[in-house]
Amino acid sequence: MGRPPCCDKTNVKKGPWTAEEDARILSYVSTHGLGKWTDVPKKAGLKRCGKSCRLRYMNYLRPDLKRESFSPQEENMIVFLHATIGSRWSTIAQYMPGRTDNDVKNYWNTKLKKKLVQEGIDPITHKPISEIMLTLGGVQPSRTSATNETGKNGRISCLNRDLKNVFMSRSDSVLDPMVAIQNMPETSGYDLLTQLQAIRLVADVSNGATPMPEMTTVLSELPQQICTSTSTCTSTAAPVADSTRIGNAADDLNWSDFLVDDIIMCIDDGRHKEVSSTPSTREVIGSSTYMDPMPPSLLLDRHELDFNFDFDLDLDFP
DNA sequence: AACTGTGCCAACCGCAGTGCC
DNA sequence: AGGCACTGCGGTTGGCACAGT
Numbered sequence: 001m002g003r004p005p006c007c008d009k010t011n012v013k014k015g016p017w018t019a020e021e022d023a024r025i026l027s028y029v030s031t032h033g034l035g036k037w038t039d040v041p042k043k044a045g046l047k048r049c050g051k052s053c054r055l056r057y058m059n060y061l062r063p064d065l066k067r068e069s070f071s072p073q074e075e076n077m078i079v080f081l082h083a084t085i086g087s088r089w090s091t092i093a094q095y096m097p098g099r100t101d102n103d104v105k106n107y108w109n110t111k112l113k114k115k116l117v118q119e120g121i122d123p124i125t126h127k128p129i130s131e132i133m134l135t136l137g138g139v140q141p142s143r144t145s146a147t148n149e150t151g152k153n154g155r156i157s158c159l160n161r162d163l164k165n166v167f168m169s170r171s172d173s174v175l176d177p178m179v180a181i182q183n184m185p186e187t188s189g190y191d192l193l194t195q196l197q198a199i200r201l202v203a204d205v206s207n208g209a210t211p212m213p214e215m216t217t218v219l220s221e222l223p224q225q226i227c228t229s230t231s232t233c234t235s236t237a238a239p240v241a242d243s244t245r246i247g248n249a250a251d252d253l254n255w256s257d258f259l260v261d262d263i264i265m266c267i268d269d270g271r272h273k274e275v276s277s278t279p280s281t282r283e284v285i286g287s288s289t290y291m292d293p294m295p296p297s298l299l300l301d302r303h304e305l306d307f308n309f310d311f312d313l314d315l316d317f318p
Numbered sequence: 319a320a321c322t323g324t325g326c327c328a329a330c331c332g333c334a335g336t337g338c339c
Numbered sequence: 340a341g342g343c344a345c346t347g348c349g350g351t352t353g354g355c356a357c358a359g360t
Binding site for chain 1: 344345346347348349350353354
């Protein structure tokens with residue numbers, strides 16, 4: 001037996017909203033505030049489902065919504081967060097003031113996905129498409145085919161290949177994340193551990209977890225130029241991590257920086273356990289195998305570790 | 319001008335999570 | 340503990356606008 005309908009479907013209007021209906025919702029919200037959406041149709045005199053009212057307000061009528069198109073910084077932000085936490089649009093939207101989950105989702109589906117494919121990156125796994133082809137059936141993509149697939153000039157594929165070579169030539173780093181960390185070159189701005197902690201914090205917050213006090217301390221100790229406090233978020237969405245934060249330096253990023261590699265390593269009581277990176281990010285992040293010192297989701301490959309996490313992480317917590 | 323294809327975005331739908339009784 | 344109501348999320352769809360033929 002299925003779930004009962006949330007409202008009387010036969011007596012509910014569907015389709016585009018009229019200006020009058022919008023005005024009624026705005027009037028209702030200004031008087032009664034947010035919440036109790038099931039009461040809204042009755043009290044506002046609308047023949048709409050409560051869910052529909054909520055959606056209309058949150059996605060269209062909210063006063064803090066941005067109308068302009070997505071900036072390159074926002075694009076980079078979405079790609080990065082998608083690579084980190086998967087298609088958790090509402091979480092991603094929380095890091096983008098003025099954007100709704102629907103906005104982000106639509107933008108991803110209509111623009112970013114295609115853009116990544118054009119760059120030779122699989123939008124689901126964030127791996128190079130050529131690499132996936134190798135995995136699926138051992139097809140060795142030729143230079144020409146790689147060129148054709150990227151739709152451009154294979155620039156990204158070549159870059160990935162080159163990075164891969166560096167990566168593979170340093171198997172010691174690959175096999176032991178701690179060795180990898182020790183072998184890491186100095187990254188500009190602040191150290192790798194801090195970067196990883198910052199990534200973990202983002203993942204934790206996105207996973208609904210309350211950040212450990214020491215994590216927020218870590219962030220508070222980040223260099224001033226990175227953690228510029230420009231928070232002016234006006235979003236009504238709750239745990240708002242405002243801002244401009246990841247913005248600034250995202251300009252310098254290339255989307256290949258967000259590539260996820262084949263193998264990530266778990267530390268298991270000192271033993272190394274190889275796990276596939278293919279399960280969805282949701283599974284990884286939500287996994288009970290989440291363990292210290294570094295959770296699987298944060299055992300990023302060399303590419304990502306080299307990634308200069310030069311975001312403006314200015315996170316506000318409730 | 320008419321038709322077709324494509325892109326985009328608002329809205330819908332079904333399900334999961336949560337809190338209350 | 341279990342049922343119910345409500346809220347929120349993510350996937351999908353409908354339809355409009357525009358470009359191309």
